[in-house]
Amino acid sequence: MKVLVTGGAGFIASHICDRLIAIGHQVIVVDNMSSGKWENLNSKVVFYNVDICDPGLASVFEQEKPRVVIHHAAQVNVNRSLQNPARDAYVNTVGSINLFQNSFRFKVEKIIYASSAAVYGEPVYLGMDEKHPANPLSFYGISKLAPEYYLHAYASLYKFKYTILRYSNVYGPRQGTEQEGGVISIFMNNFAGHEESIVFGDGTATRDFIYVADVVDANIKCLELADGDTVNISTNQQTSILDLYYQIKLLFESRLEPVFTEKRLGDIQHSYLVNSRARQILKWEPRVSLPTGLKLTALYYNDGKNSPLDAQCFRGCHLASQHHS
Numbered sequence: 001m002k003v004l005v006t007g008g009a010g011f012i013a014s015h016i017c018d019r020l021i022a023i024g025h026q027v028i029v030v031d032n033m034s035s036g037k038w039e040n041l042n043s044k045v046v047f048y049n050v051d052i053c054d055p056g057l058a059s060v061f062e063q064e065k066p067r068v069v070i071h072h073a074a075q076v077n078v079n080r081s082l083q084n085p086a087r088d089a090y091v092n093t094v095g096s097i098n099l100f101q102n103s104f105r106f107k108v109e110k111i112i113y114a115s116s117a118a119v120y121g122e123p124v125y126l127g128m129d130e131k132h133p134a135n136p137l138s139f140y141g142i143s144k145l146a147p148e149y150y151l152h153a154y155a156s157l158y159k160f161k162y163t164i165l166r167y168s169n170v171y172g173p174r175q176g177t178e179q180e181g182g183v184i185s186i187f188m189n190n191f192a193g194h195e196e197s198i199v200f201g202d203g204t205a206t207r208d209f210i211y212v213a214d215v216v217d218a219n220i221k222c223l224e225l226a227d228g229d230t231v232n233i234s235t236n237q238q239t240s241i242l243d244l245y246y247q248i249k250l251l252f253e254s255r256l257e258p259v260f261t262e263k264r265l266g267d268i269q270h271s272y273l274v275n276s277r278a279r280q281i282l283k284w285e286p287r288v289s290l291p292t293g294l295k296l297t298a299l300y301y302n303d304g305k306n307s308p309l310d311a312q313c314f315r316g317c318h319l320a321s322q323h324h325s
């Protein structure tokens with residue numbers, strides 16, 4: 001089937017493209033390369049260097065007539081979001097509306113939308129399920145939540161299917177250091193370059209880290225399942241930032257200690273998402289444990305593009321021993 005993937009040169013969606021192609025789908029990528037990388041693009045995709053906010057997006061739909069849209073293009077840089085909330089809203093909300101409008105106009109059958117734990121805001125209870133109130137505290141969270149409402153409205157006004165996936169902190173090969181949830185890639189980059197890492201607060205804050213291959217699995221399941229549903233994609237487990245730091249430090253055989261600095265304004269202390277709905281509706285579960293996912297990600301920092309994504313490939317792979325500090 002023909003699938004249009006927005007943000008397909010970025011971290012998460014480039015892995016989705018690879019999997020879609022591997023299982024025989026035709027893949028069209030729309031990306032403006034603002035944070036995407038050319039080397040992430042699978043050579044078998046048809047690529048359009050187009051902004052999702054651009055009226056010219058219509059001609060991509062007219063030309064390609066995709067059956068499914070998987071929407072990951074977004075402004076995900078947290079600092080940029082704070083400095084320029086209007087731009088954030090423009091790309092993430094207005095750009096999404098442009099995409100949904102074209103999807104409706106050109107008779108797309110289903111949209112899969114990458115939303116975020118950021119839509120929940122400060123937890124009223126832990127772990128947060130999909131019924132938890134959505135009270136985003138960040139401009140980014142607001143800009144990711146608004147398209148969810150637009151999707152509900154589009155689906156009820158006109159008949160098309162959608163699934164909203166709310167990811168916790170995604171990590172893995174190809175992740176940048178400026179995007180949402182980039183703490184693992186920041187620590188790994190620093191260890192690889194023998195540089196110190198900053199830990200905000202005392203490091204006891206916890207997050208729910210999900211490996212990118214598991215996120216890919218969830219998107220593939222959504223091609224057939226979870227119509228009209230909103231589903232958390234997470235591990236259901238909390239890991240403290242300090243625990244994470246020391247697990248990565250071991251992998252890089254480093255002696256560097258973290259540098260503690262003041263907690264950032266607006267940072268949530270604990271956050272993890274319940275994934276029982278995904279288990280039930282999508283028949284999905286996370287397959288990659290944090291220790292394995294961290295090893296696979298660390299391999300990427302050694303071997304770059306050629307490192308394996310899947311845990312099965314991991315057997316027999318070893319970290320090169322060049323990362324001593």
Ligand SMILES: NC(=O)c1ccc[n+]([C@@H]2O[C@H](COP(=O)([O-])OP(=O)(O)OC[C@H]3O[C@@H](n4cnc5c(N)ncnc54)[C@H](O)[C@@H]3O)[C@@H](O)[C@H]2O)c1
Binds near residue numbers: 010013050051071
């Ligand atoms: N990384 C995470 O932990 C995480 C967590 C929750 C949700 N998400 C969501 O997942 C999606 C992908 O995130 P990622 O971490 O892979 O980020 P990423 O920056 O690696 O990928 C985003 C891609 O979108 C492209 N893009 C940005 N603005 C665009 C525009 N106006 N038009 C066309 N393309 C544009 C970028 O060039 C990039 O290739 C985002 O929607 C993000 O909100 C990510």
